[in-house]
Amino acid sequence: MIRSETGDDGAEGGGVTAERRRPGRRPGSADTRGEIVVAARKIFAEKGFDKATIRGIAREAGVDPALVHHYFDTKEGIFVAALHLPVDPSKVIPLVLEGPREEVGERVARFILTMTADPMAREPIVALVRSAMTNERVVAMIREFMTRAILERVAVGLDIPPLRMEAAFAQMFGVVLLRYVLQVEPVASVDIEELVGLLAPTIQRYLGAD
Known part of the structure; x- marks a missing residue:
């Protein structure tokens, strides 16, 4: 799983320069949306709704934040998907x-x-x-x-x-x-x-x- 070494504010950390990922499906990934949902479920459970961020979920899933927005639009949208709620x-x-x-x-x-x-x-x-x-x-x-x-x-x-x-x-x-x-x-x-x-x-x- 590819992880970004940048923080939510985009600053590089640990002296490692991470290549910026392009929005889109990761090579070899058959279910990027599903992987994002799994990552979101983990982040929400660890941090709660308020402290969870789109960037943090994207890092956990190993994708660009733009891809999370593409599939779910908002943090509320991905929360609904992660918990299988019936309405957004x-x-x-x-x-x-x-x-x-x-x-x-x-x-x-x-x-x-x-x-x-x-x-x-x-x-x-x-x-x-x-x-x-x-x-x-x-x-x-x-x-x-x-x-x-x-x-x-x-x-x-x-x-x-x-x-x-x-x-x-x-x-x-x-x-x-x-x-x-x-x-x-x-x-x-x-x-x-x-x-x-x-x-x-x-x-x-x-x-x-x-």
């Missing part, structure tokens, strides 16, 4: 923020409940929740990602205090936990639209403009 916040958040402000609570509730209704989308989320219950590193990594990539962005987009966004998220997280992890009835089997109707006013109170 950078693509979903604009959709949630669009539309009438007085309906944002309904949009949030319906989106989360509809997404987690799909077993393929729900599986990695449930796996992360279970891991977070016993693994402090997983907790820190998820907390950093949720805070930076989702909660803060939505709070800024809606121009509300972060506490309101966190309260809304806690409400929805609790419902998903009861519905799919603990499987508490009747929450576990009630129709999605009934849950949306029940939860939307509360989420709206947190997120709406008062």
